[in-house]
Amino acid sequence: MVEAPGIKTGALRSEIKAPSNVVELSELPATAICGNDISSSCLYVSALAIIYAGKYAWVSLLLVAGILYLFRKIYGEVVGALPLNGGAYNALLNTTSKPVASLAACLTLLSYMATAVISASEAMHYVHELWHPLPVIPATAILLAIFMILTIIGIGESSKVAVGIFVTHIVSLLILVLFGGWFLLNHGFSTLAANYAVPAKGGLVVALFFGFSAAMLGISGFESSANFVEEQAPGVFPKTLRNMWIVVSVFNPLTAFLALAIIPMADVMTHQEALLAHMGGVAGGSWLSWLISIDAALVLSGAVLTSFVGVGGLVQRMALDRILPQFLLRLNRRNSAYRIMIAFFLLCASILLITGGELGALAGVYTISFLSVMVLFGLGNILLKVKRARLPRPERAGWLSLLLAIAAVLAALIGNAVMNPVYLGVFLEYFLPTIGLIAIMLNRVAILKGLLQLLKYISDPLLRMISNTSGSISNMIERINAQEFVFFTKGDDVSILNKVMRYVSDNEHTYKLKIVTILKEGQTISPEIRKDVEVLDRAYPEIKIEFISCNGEFGPDLIDRLSEEWHIPKNFMFIGSPGDRFPYKIADLGGVRLII
Structure with missing residues (x-):
């Protein structure tokens, strides 16, 4: 194996390789994790179905159960052929392209986000009804944090909590159904008859259509099992689908029927x-109402756990495929991708705070996202049949059932859009930024190349300008420092000459100095002065010293001649202070400067 220098491949593998000691969930824990979400639907979908379908509410819920039965085969075929986390994203990734698969991933993430925030808020609203001093928004944030910690601890531990919630919920529903049946035996079916006397809005077909559309929201959570299939023991996944279908098929129509038989339509x-x-309060008294309220708070909390677990599996798969940043893959000692859980918690908490707990608009995000994911999963099954026909799979969905299931979900999507036109706008407010971020990740190389080209386009003229300016400044400095200066010495010792050098160094911009001595006829240069100049030349390397001897008489004429010959202005010529016997006035020298 060849390893690139400087890269710790072992550390890299520890982040992106799935751990070998992953907890394999058995049937009950796996069912509980996704079942808490789908089984909590009876708490709200019965009322929705009655509002839109009236006396046909339980029929619309049975129709939903029938469509869900078709999706059992669809999910079973796709996940059986491709047993990897990711759900619809995984199905489309293996049959189409990353951009198409990323669309499903965005919708799934939005669905989980909306489910987590809405479920946590509704759970705390139930608790608030039982204990009014409870602050709902802080309590919702705390509940989200609790399930973040649970999933960070590990799916094995969080599944135990899910099992406790799921069993409690099923038992509570059984108690409610039994007391509802007992109430009917004792009070008769007069309320049911009165409700059936109320005509359905728009007639049978319209009532069933809108009731079915609203009731389809009651199967949210069915897609979750496919997002953590790798954490399930072999053979468990199809059992989770079966168990969820049984719960939805039994309790949702039954609770809707009992509600119609016990509660007048106007009170719904x-x-x-x-x-x-x-x-529960009508059928069994206040204690049963309390029990259902407590159960509602618990099972809605369980739906939050479903979202965290589903997001963990999906985001981990997306990060492995480099659609999301790799740093999300780091595992803790319990083999939990804790950064994903923290990021999801921060997202949910920020939405909770931004909306101020007014989460009605999120229903649009949840509705369109969830139903779109179901449609895309069906399309993934079609593509799997066409493009991956030879891929082995444990079961197959028939073409008729597949097309019927997709058509039914599309109808529900249209129905919800008609019932709540504002949902589409709200959905786009969340969807467009999400798909935008994913698009940036998918096209990050092209974007970086574009930025590089832009920087080069901007910087090349700038660099040329800087280079030209730098050259001009350097030339200017060169011209300034190229100016020569002259000091006339009459045989000064090294200490005097050192003072001259210090003066020039401190006061003038130059690296050239002529030290000139004037010799009268018959006069010679003392060897000491040459040695002194050599010493100073070494002591001041930044200034080039040139020692020159001239024959003549020091005076204005000599200064004029040397200034003209060397092209050095007279005010750049220095002398020491002259004595009393100096025959000229300083003014006669034409501006020569006294520096000593």
């Missing part, structure tokens, strides 16, 4: 937010 709208708790 009044108690829409907590219809089952109200039904």
Whole structure:
């Protein structure tokens, strides 16, 4: 194996390689994790179905159960052929391209985000009804943080909590159904008859269509099992689909029917937010209403856990495929991708704070995202059949059932858009930034190349200008320092000459100095002065010293001649202070400077 120098491949593998000691969930824990989300739907979907379908609510919920049965085969075929985390993203990644698969991933992430925030908020609203001093928004944030910590600890530990919540919820629903049945035996079916006397809005077909569209939201969570299939033991995944289908097929139509039989239609709208708790109070008394409220808070909290687990599996897969940053893959000692959980918590908490707890708009994000994911999963199955026909799979969905399932979800999507036109706008407000970030990651190399070209386009003229300016400045400095200066010495010792050098160094911009001595006829240069100049030349390397001897008489005429000959202005010529016997006035020298 060849390793690139400077790269610690072992450390890199520890981040992106799936751990070998992953917890393999058995049937009950795996069902509980995704089942808490889908089984909590009866708390709100019964009321929605009754509002839109009236007396046909339970029929619309049975239709949803029938469509969900078709999706059991669809999910079973796709995940059986491609048993990897990611759900619809994984299906499309292996049959189309990364951009198309990323679309499914964005929708799934939005669905989980909306589910987590809405479920946590609704759970705390139930607790608030039981204990009014509870501050809902801080409590919601704390609940999100608790499940973040649980998933960081590990899926094995969090699954135990999920099992406890799931079992409690199923038992609570059984108690509610039993007391509802007992209530009917004792009070008769007069309320049901009265409700059936109320005509459905728009007639049978319209009522069933809108009731079915609203009721389709009750199967949210069914897609979650496919997002953590790698953490499930072999053979568990299809069992989770079966178990979720049974729960939805039994409890959702049954609770809707009991609500119609126990609660007058006019009261359903009044108690829409907590219809089952109200039904429990009517059928069994306040204790049953309390039990259902507590159960609602618990199971909605369990739906938050479903979101965290689903996001963990999906984002980990996306990071492995380099659609999301690799730093999200770092594992803790419990083999949990803790950075994903922290990032998801921060996202949910920020949305909670930004909206101020007013989460009605998020329903649009949740609705369109979830239904779109279901459609894309069906399309992934079609592509799997066409493009990967030879890939082995444990079961196959028939073409008719596949097309019927996709058409039904599309119909539900259209129905929800008609019922709530504002949902589309709200959805786009969240979807466009999300898909924008993913698009940046998918095209980051092209974007970086474009930025590089832009920088070169901007910087090349700038660099040329800087280079030209630098050259001009250097030339200017060179011209300034190239100016020569002259000092006339009459045989001064080295200490005097050193003072001259210090003066020139401190006061003038130059690296050239002529030290000139004037010799009268018959006069010679003393060897000491040459040695002194050599010493100073070494002591002041930044100034080039030139020693010159001239024959003549020092005076204005000599200064004029040397100034003209050397092209050095007379004010750049220095002398020491002359004595009393100097025959000329300083003014006669034409501006020669006294520096000593």
